[in-house]
Amino acid sequence: MAVVQSPDSYIQEGKWEGNIEQLKGLVSERAFTGETMLLNMGPHHPSTHGVLRLLLELDGERIVNAMPDVGYLHTGIEKNIEAKTYEKGVTLTDRMDYLSPLSNNMAFCMAVEKLVDLDVPERARLIRVVVLELQRIASHMVWLGTHAIDMGAMSVMLYAFREREKILEMLEMLGGQRMMGSYIRPGGVWRDITPDFKPALRVFLDTFPRVIDDFEALLRNNPIWIDRTQGIGVLDPEVALAWGVTGPSLRGSGVNWDIRKAMPYSGYETFEFNVPLGEHGDVYDRFLCRVLELRECVKILEQGYQRLTDKGPFRSDDRKYVPPPRSELGRSMEAVIHHFKLWTEGFSAPDEEVYVAIESPRGEIGCYLHGTGGTKPRRVHFKTPSLIHISALPVMSQGHFIADLVAIIGSVDVVLGDSDR
């Protein structure tokens, strides 16, 4: 067993030296002379949004360099999916970005559908768009609440989580669970919308725009908020592109790239909506982009509500990939065979690779899927926006105060489950 020693004895015996040598090349030379200080922030820090550890090199209170350390939430999701059939892998993707599980489902399912060339009916794609936009609002609500509470604006969090609760209730009506519903499946969605979903969506759409007004009234012109966010964490468009930053964080720098517009999937091309853009690339512009995006989500949902019919196909009827409805199992032998084959062996996919990217609330979620020719994938890799955004944190935070670092982390909206997988 390790003997507990006082920190002084470590230094006297020279035990820290080995660690300092490892930091050569990561910290500046001034750290070795003691001119700058190394400070550990996290992994259990309330404003790092999960278990993110940052090793900071500080000159007084200014950040010389920040070295993020991730992996505390690594759960081997990609490795586990390799050991499961395609249909069963969906439930694991929920657990990556736990604030927007449906986006992960969508990326994985679209990759599977592309690999096996499976078509999704029109109405299923519409339902997918509706739930994805609901999920986007729910995710932005958590972002807004935690971002504001990091900077000392308490009340926003309570309003935001109240709204998120309404969305989670609607998702529960559909998928049976508030968060990890695995509602989107290869070939469509798990089940049809329930009769109480549309009325609930109507009530939400009628009340939510006024709540966005409230958020804007609380923060947008708030002088304290502006002081804390404008000119902080500036990310130039060229730098953002070189570092691979995507989503609202990229659009805050004024780069007009939204995958829903550039490479529409699931029928986004039939919806009318705008892509809000920032100008300066600072924390305030990223904040504004996301808040304005909420209004666009409402616009998409309004169109989705108008088009969503009560009856119709909600998943593909290709029985080789999608299980038959329960009602058929009692009277069709073929349905029973298909059901049995799908739940024991699963369906096969070719030994080829595909890459599919969608616009999640945080940015581009890419799913790289490589089949084996059998029923299990050879490799699944998720390109997740949070990982990229954390790797770009040092660029954004150099020269700022520690208190601003908290604002910067909040503004790029990282989820550690998303980055570590």
Next chain:
Amino acid sequence: MQIPPPLDPVEAVKRAMPDALLDAKQFRDETTLIIQASQIVKAAQYLRDTPGLVYNFLSDISAVDYYPEYNRPERFGVSYHLYSMLYNRRLRLKVFVPEEEPEVATMTTVWPGANWLEREIFDMMGIHFQGHPDMRRLLMPEDWDGHPHRRDYPLGYEQVQFSFNVEEILKHKPLAEE
């Protein structure tokens, strides 16, 4: 501003670097260029900077292990997913990496964002990236044995630590003993 017409990436690479392009493949509207491993950085730079191609955005780097059947030239494959914002199209570059010497040149000189993606591959697949500024493990603990995403690495679990097996477990974790 005049935008030059888009070029076919396969033809362009074939003309500019004939010895680098080994093969080109189409699958479900995705173009894959199989590039010689030693030329990958040059090819990426060419694709990024040539008018008419401008693949200016690196979406993803993923690695795949073809163990055990090896129906590919080498055991490992590394896929670079590029995206051209100007022409709104994607392209995949692929290199094959041998089992004995799993090494590729780093892409961080072209896109700094490749930094953590390559660290993840090093961590998970054990592929070294030559010239990478900070080649450490990213997700797994520093003292971890092996590379979990290799196909010959078992899907296991963390062994529960009891007093009777603590020494055996700590043998594999040199840093935990401190």
